[in-house]
Amino acid sequence: MIVDAGFVALPIALLVCVYVSVASLIGAWQRLPSLVLSARYGLMTVPILLLISTLALVSAFVSHDFSVRYVVENSSLALPSIYTWVALYAGNAGSLLFIATIFGLISVVAVVGLARKLPYTAPYATGVMAIVLTFFVGIIVFLANPLERLPVPALDGQGINPLLIHFGMFIHPPVQMMGLISVAIPFSIAMGALLAGRGGRDEWVDQGRFWGMVSWLILTTGLLLGSWWAYTILGWGGYWAWDPVENSALMPWLAMTAFVHSIMVQKRRRMFRSWNIILVAVAFTLAEMGMFINRGGPVPSVHSFAQSTMGWLFLGFMGLTLVASLVAFAWRLDTLKSEGRLDSILSRESAFLTQNVLFLAVAFITLWGTIYPVFSKAASDVVVTVGQPFFDRVNGPILLFIVFLMGVGPLMPWRRANPRIVAKILAYPMVGAAITVVILWVLGVRHPVAVLAIGVCVISVVGIGHEWVRGVLSRHHKGESYILAFGRLLAANRPRYGGYVVHLGISMLALGAIGSSFYDVQRDFNMGIGQTESLGRYSFTYTELLEKSLPDREEQTARFQVSQDGRRIGTMDAKRTFYLDHRVAATRAAIRSTPIEDFYIVPSEFNSDGRAVFRVYVNPMVWWMWLAGAFFIAGTVFALWPRLHTQDKQVPKLRNHVSSIQK
Amino acid sequence: MLVFKLMKTPLYILLVCGLLSVLSAVACTVQKIPSHEIQAQEINKTLMCPVCPGESIDQSQHPLASQMRGVVDEKLEEGWNGEQVRNFFVERYGVRVLLEPPRRGGNLLVWIVPPIGIVMGMLVLYMVLRMMTRPQPEGELRASRVDLTGPERETYFSLVEQALLEDVPPPDQSSENSSTEPEE
Numbered sequence: 150m151i152v153d154a155g156f157v158a159l160p161i162a163l164l165v166c167v168y169v170s171v172a173s174l175i176g177a178w179q180r181l182p183s184l185v186l187s188a189r190y191g192l193m194t195v196p197i198l199l200l201i202s203t204l205a206l207v208s209a210f211v212s213h214d215f216s217v218r219y220v221v222e223n224s225s226l227a228l229p230s231i232y233t234w235v236a237l238y239a240g241n242a243g244s245l246l247f248i249a250t251i252f253g254l255i256s257v258v259a260v261v262g263l264a265r266k267l268p269y270t271a272p273y274a275t276g277v278m279a280i281v282l283t284f285f286v287g288i289i290v291f292l293a294n295p296l297e298r299l300p301v302p303a304l305d306g307q308g309i310n311p312l313l314i315h316f317g318m319f320i321h322p323p324v325q326m327m328g329l330i331s332v333a334i335p336f337s338i339a340m341g342a343l344l345a346g347r348g349g350r351d352e353w354v355d356q357g358r359f360w361g362m363v364s365w366l367i368l369t370t371g372l373l374l375g376s377w378w379a380y381t382i383l384g385w386g387g388y389w390a391w392d393p394v395e396n397s398a399l400m401p402w403l404a405m406t407a408f409v410h411s412i413m414v415q416k417r418r419r420m421f422r423s424w425n426i427i428l429v430a431v432a433f434t435l436a437e438m439g440m441f442i443n444r445g446g447p448v449p450s451v452h453s454f455a456q457s458t459m460g461w462l463f464l465g466f467m468g469l470t471l472v473a474s475l476v477a478f479a480w481r482l483d484t485l486k487s488e489g490r491l492d493s494i495l496s497r498e499s500a501f502l503t504q505n506v507l508f509l510a511v512a513f514i515t516l517w518g519t520i521y522p523v524f525s526k527a528a529s530d531v532v533v534t535v536g537q538p539f540f541d542r543v544n545g546p547i548l549l550f551i552v553f554l555m556g557v558g559p560l561m562p563w564r565r566a567n568p569r570i571v572a573k574i575l576a577y578p579m580v581g582a583a584i585t586v587v588i589l590w591v592l593g594v595r596h597p598v599a600v601l602a603i604g605v606c607v608i609s610v611v612g613i614g615h616e617w618v619r620g621v622l623s624r625h626h627k628g629e630s631y632i633l634a635f636g637r638l639l640a641a642n643r644p645r646y647g648g649y650v651v652h653l654g655i656s657m658l659a660l661g662a663i664g665s666s667f668y669d670v671q672r673d674f675n676m677g678i679g680q681t682e683s684l685g686r687y688s689f690t691y692t693e694l695l696e697k698s699l700p701d702r703e704e705q706t707a708r709f710q711v712s713q714d715g716r717r718i719g720t721m722d723a724k725r726t727f728y729l730d731h732r733v734a735a736t737r738a739a740i741r742s743t744p745i746e747d748f749y750i751v752p753s754e755f756n757s758d759g760r761a762v763f764r765v766y767v768n769p770m771v772w773w774m775w776l777a778g779a780f781f782i783a784g785t786v787f788a789l790w791p792r793l794h795t796q797d798k799q800v801p802k803l804r805n806h807v808s809s810i811q812k
Numbered sequence: 813m814l815v816f817k818l819m820k821t822p823l824y825i826l827l828v829c830g831l832l833s834v835l836s837a838v839a840c841t842v843q844k845i846p847s848h849e850i851q852a853q854e855i856n857k858t859l860m861c862p863v864c865p866g867e868s869i870d871q872s873q874h875p876l877a878s879q880m881r882g883v884v885d886e887k888l889e890e891g892w893n894g895e896q897v898r899n900f901f902v903e904r905y906g907v908r909v910l911l912e913p914p915r916r917g918g919n920l921l922v923w924i925v926p927p928i929g930i931v932m933g934m935l936v937l938y939m940v941l942r943m944m945t946r947p948q949p950e951g952e953l954r955a956s957r958v959d960l961t962g963p964e965r966e967t968y969f970s971l972v973e974q975a976l977l978e979d980v981p982p983p984d985q986s987s988e989n990s991s992t993e994p995e996e
Contacts, residue, residue, distance in 0.1 A: 385871035392866045420944075491944035499941050506937045514926045521913075521922045529918055534860050536911030537868065543926045581825045585833040592837035603836050610832065611825055618824065660832075664839055671853065736873070745839045753873055762878075769839035 152217060155205025156296040162198035163286045165191050169279035177272030177345065185272040192260060192275055195282060196253035203250045206243060206295050210236050216302035219243055219295040225308035225730075227701040232309070235318045239309045241459070242295035244326060248440075249285040251323075252330045256282070259334045259360060267342070270353055274341025281333045284466050292459055311702070311728040311735050317378030325371035325398060329436045331364035332401055335408070336433035339426045343477050348426060349484045351419055358412045359789060361429070365409050366785040368402045373778045384736040384751040386671055386766040388774070389662075391540040396519045397439035403512040404432035407505040413644065414501050418563065421502070422485045423478070428505070430474035435512065437467040442519075493565035500558035507551050511544050518543070541666070549602055552659050555652050556609025559645075560616065581611035599667040606656045606663070613649045613656075639787075647788025654780030657773040664746075664770030671767075677760040685767045686713050687748050692720075694759040703727045705755050707763070709739065711748070723750045723763065747771045848888060855884050855894050858912065862905045 169191040176184030209217045210224055210233040223243065224236040238244040256278040263271035289295070335357050342353035375395070376388035389395060408428045414421050441463035491498055518535040525533045560574045582604040589600050617638070624634035639646040674682045681690040688711075695706040706724045710717070721739035728735070739750040749766040856870035861877040869877040869884075880901070887897045901909045913919035 384873065385867070387871065390866065390871070491941060494941050494945055502941065503937060506933050510926075510930050510933050513929060517925055517929075518922065525913075525919070525922075531918070532906065532908040533913045533919060533922075534866070534908045534911055535913060535922060536860060536866060538858050539912040539922070542912070543923075547930070577825055581829045584826060585829040588830065588833040589837055592834070594833075594837050603833070607829055607832055611828060614824070614828060660836070664836060668839065672849065734873075745835065751873075753878075770836065 151205045151208050152214060152296055152298075155202035156294070156298075158198040158201040158205075159286065159290050159294065159296070162195050162202070163283065163290050165195055165198065166279050166283040166286050169195070170276050170283055173272050173276035173279060177269075177276065185275075188272065188279070189260060189264060189275055192253075192279060193257050195279075195286075196250060196257055199246070199250040199253050199286070202296060203237070203246055206246065207234065207237055209296070210234070213306075215304065215306055216298050217295075218297050218299050221299065221303045221306045223306065223309050225306040225701075227730075228306075228308055229314070232314055232318070235313065235322075236309055238322055238326070239313055239318075240295075242289065242293035244322070245285060245289050245293055246295050247323065248326050248330050249282060249289060251327050252278075252285065252333060253282060255327075255331055255334060256337075259338070259356075263338065263341075263356060266356060267338075267347075267352060269345045269347055270338065270341040272341075273344040274337045277337040277340045277344075278333065281337070288459060288462060292462070308701075308730060311726070311731050311733050312382070314735075315378065315382050317374065317382065321371065321374040321378050324367060324374055326440075328364065328368035328371040329398070329401060329439050331360075331367050332405060332429075332433050332436040335361040335364060335405075336429050339429045340474065340477060343426055343481050343484075346481055346484045348481060349422055349486060351415060351422070354412060354416045354425075357425070357429070358409065358416060361405060361409045361412060362785055362789055365402070365405045366782065368398070368405060369781050370778065372398055372402060373775070373781075377775060380771070381738060381740065382735065384738050384764075386669065386738075386749055386751070386764070386768060388665075388771070391515075391518070391537045393519050394439075394443055396515045396540075397435075397442040400512045400515055401432050401436035401439055403508045403515070404428060404435050407508040408432055410501055411505050414498055418498060420487045420491070420498060422487050423482070424502075424505070426474075426478060426485070428509075430471070430478070431509070431512075434467055434471050434474075435516075437463060437470060438516075441467060495561070495566040495568065495571060497558065497561040497563050497566075500554060500561050504551065504554050504558060507547055507554070511547050511551075514543055514547075515540065548659075549605055552609055552655065553605045555655060556605070556612035559649070559652070560612055577615045578608040578611040582607045594668075596667050599663055602663045602667075603660065606660050609652060609656050613652055616649065617646075643790060644788045647784045647786075650784030650787060651781055652784075654777040654784060657777040657780065661770045661772070661774035661777070664773075665768045668769045669766060672765055674763050674765055675760065676763055677758065682765075684765050687767070688712050688715075689721075689750070689765070691763075694755065701729060703729070705752070707750075707752050707755075707759075707761065709750060711741065713748075721748075721750060723752045725752045725755065742772050742775075744772050745769070851894070852881070852884050852888055855888075855897055856881055858898065858910060859884075859901055860909050860911050862909055868911055 169188045172184050172191065173188035175181070176186075176188055206217075206219070208214075209220050211230070213220070213224070213226060213233075215221050219240060219242050220236075223240045224233055228236065236243070238247045256275075260271060260275050260278070263274055267274075338353055338357045338360060339348075342348045342350075342357075347353065372395075375398070379390070380386075380388040408425065411421050411428060412425050415425055493499075518539055521535050522533055525531055556578055557575060561571065585607045586600055586604045589595075589603060594600060594603075617635075620638040621631060621634045624638055625631055629637065670685060672684055674684075676682060676691045678691055678694060681688060683689070690710040691707060692710050693708045695704075695708065697704040697706075704724060704726045706722050709721045709723065711721050712718060718741070721741060723739040724737040726735050726737070727733075734754070736751050736753075741748045747766070747768040749768060751764045751766075753762045753764070755761040853870060857868050859869045859880065861867050861869045861872040861874055861880070863876055864872050864874050867874075867877075869880045871877075883900075884897055887900065892900075898910060907914065907919075913922050915923050
């Protein structure tokens with residue numbers, strides 16, 4: 150019954166989306182407030198309709214309704230009941246419904262805020278969001294309806310890919326999909342402002358920045374969760390492989406990172422107006438590209454769980470987005486002229502712009518490497534692979550330079566920097582880096598690239614640290630206690646200090662990536678029960694093999710007694726699960742994580758006597774990468790937290806002061 | 813409040829650097845692995861497992877990958893160098909077995925586009941920055957100042973008033989500007 154309700158809700162949602170797109174744009178264009186208002190209320194019904202469909206699908210899964218094709222294809226009676234929830238987005242049709250529902254919800258929240266703050270832009274932005282929704286709901290209704298019934302109900306389902314039966318499945322895919330689609334919000338706001346002819350008024354900047362940062366945070370979290378999942382379950386000791394689908398999620402992140410920075414320049418200096426609109430259009434195009442590659446695109450990938458030909462429709466929509474944005478941009482170009490001029494090439498503005506160019510460069514190199522195999526095959530029929538070594542070699546140096554810029558860019562003053570002052574500002578970080586390099590050399594870390602890279606991380610950490618110290622000291626001299634000074638400093642400019650917290654996180658991420666890619670150690674050990682081996686500081690004894698048979702799978706767990714430098718540190722369990730129906734094995738690594746290094750054991754196939762080959766890794770400093778995630782969230786939330794009104798008491802005081810001077 | 817006392821002097825930089833570098837040094841220097849294993853791993857990382865797209869034989873748990881790792885070890889023991897081992901696999905599986913395309917022939921393209929792109933990007937960036945910093949010519953400045961006669965001024969200001977009435981109240985700029993940054 151509920152399935153039927155959900156089935157009917159979908160075409161209604163599509164009709165409403167079409168109506169909202171048309172009504173909102175025409176209403177905005179012809180200045181018809183009632184039409185605009187009806188479109189806005191129309192948009193609010195879309196998530197309700199989509200939620201009915203989503204709940205219908207969830208209930209079909211939970212009640213094992215095998216008359217629904219999607220339920221048959223993506224679940225089975227043997228599936229642990231908690232995972233029927235994730236089966237919702239395990240396949241194509243369901244994940245599209247999930248994306249559309251989430252986007253419907255976010256866009257309503259965004260439109261409510263927009264209607265209040267940007268009354269001229271909001272109707273156009275609503276129209277753009279509704280067009281995006283129309284596309285998704287249209288595909289669901291006509292091509293991939295997850296609530297479609299089978300002519301004859303099946304007795305049991307086919308189950309889902311066992312690799313997806315993991316705790317990470319609850320968080321990584323939904324966050325990643327949410328991140329990709331949320332880029333549409335800042336895009337719609339920018340397009341709305343552009344279409345309304347208000348791109349030059351900078352009034353969209355606050356909303357654009359807010360939603361840009363929200364989207365950035367979701368994308369970042371999605372990427373980190375994906376890495377964490379790969380690290381703990383796929384069992385190759387790594388977290389990032391420059392796989393096409395990873396790349397396609399990284400590219401919009403890079404563009405959004407550029408956007409959240411350059412939008413600050415427009416906020417502060419009324420510059421880069423056209424550039425910001427182009428950036429956000431590029432970001433959304435890349436986000437669509439991400440969804441395209443994930444939906445059975447042209448590039449083979451370990452992630453292509455959901456194969457289909459509808460990827461090409463995404464490609465078409467992507468092209469349409471790009472062309473439409475360019476046309477709108479060209480049409481409204483005259484409204485975008487920048488007010489502020491650059492006073493000097495040596496300034497924070499140009500540091501921002503350089504950062505933007507570098508981020509886009511990484512994005513386009515990644516794009517180039519990802520699609521080059523397709524070109525090569527079309528042009529010369531030679532199949533080539535562009536993989537990790539290529540991206541490490543080409544993107545690595547640029548990313549390192551970005552980390553450097555992250556340390557020194559924020560220290561540059563706005564408008565014009567005096568070279569002498571710049572030299573003074575750079576002195577501390579540079580001295581810090583030099584000291585670090587020397588210490589590392591003395592202690593025996595001598596890989597030149599690694600030493601240089603750690604030095605660059607130190608530059609950015611000391612650069613940020615020195616900003617904090619300087620700020621706290623100058624407030625302390627005015628009589629505030631250190632703790633109060635620290636708190637007030639941070640509260641006085643949330644975007645800035647929130648940004649610094651995120652930057653510290655990026656330094657940690659870089660440190661982890663450097664440590665684990667230059668100094669990781671791995672070795673294969675063929676071990677029988679009772680044997681002891683050692684790697685680095687660790688020695689480990691394979692004490693027992695626990696076997697467990699379940700209806701759908703067999704679990705084998707090897708237990709290790711591990712000691713570090715001769716001191717016992719406990720037991721570790723490395724697990725291998727074999728899924729009988731799918732004939733697929735999944736491993737769960739045993740990981741002991743410390744700030745210094747991760748000790749990591751992955752089992753392969755076990756012999757009947759329990760003997761197996763274990764791959765053992767020591768991965769330095771990976772721990773810091775996951776800590777970085779906490780910094781990203783804390784920093785972004787701090788930067789976005791609304792200002793407390795108590796602080797605004799200073800404003801009338803200032804005004805009084807100014808007027809008393811004028812008298 | 814030792815932490816805050818320390819901040820008075822640049823000593824804290826020493827502290828930060830010391831901590832960071834000792835941490836990385838401890839993490840990065842313990843392991844001693846025979847050099848032939850390191851060489852084998854370096855080669856493994858550049859070869860793709862032919863049946864698991866995108867994964868190197870170093871990562872992959874597929875039996876074919878472990879078989880290929882065995883071949884790499886074997887060939888290295890026989891005294892082959894990395895290039896020879898890679899060519900051996902290219903002959904068997906085609907050039908797609910390499911995780912980075914060879915830097916010759918048509919595939920040179922994949923390698924030269926990124927640096928060219930970077931150089932062009934930086935060049936455009938420099939030109940844009942130059943253009944944006946160049947001061948506006950005097951003549952243009954003067955042309956942008958318009959002298960209005962009395963009635964013209966009145967219409968102009970009434971238009972401004974009208975626009976202000978129609979327009980949204982401007983965003984709370986005062987609160988933004990009040991967030992003074994502690995600059996020296």
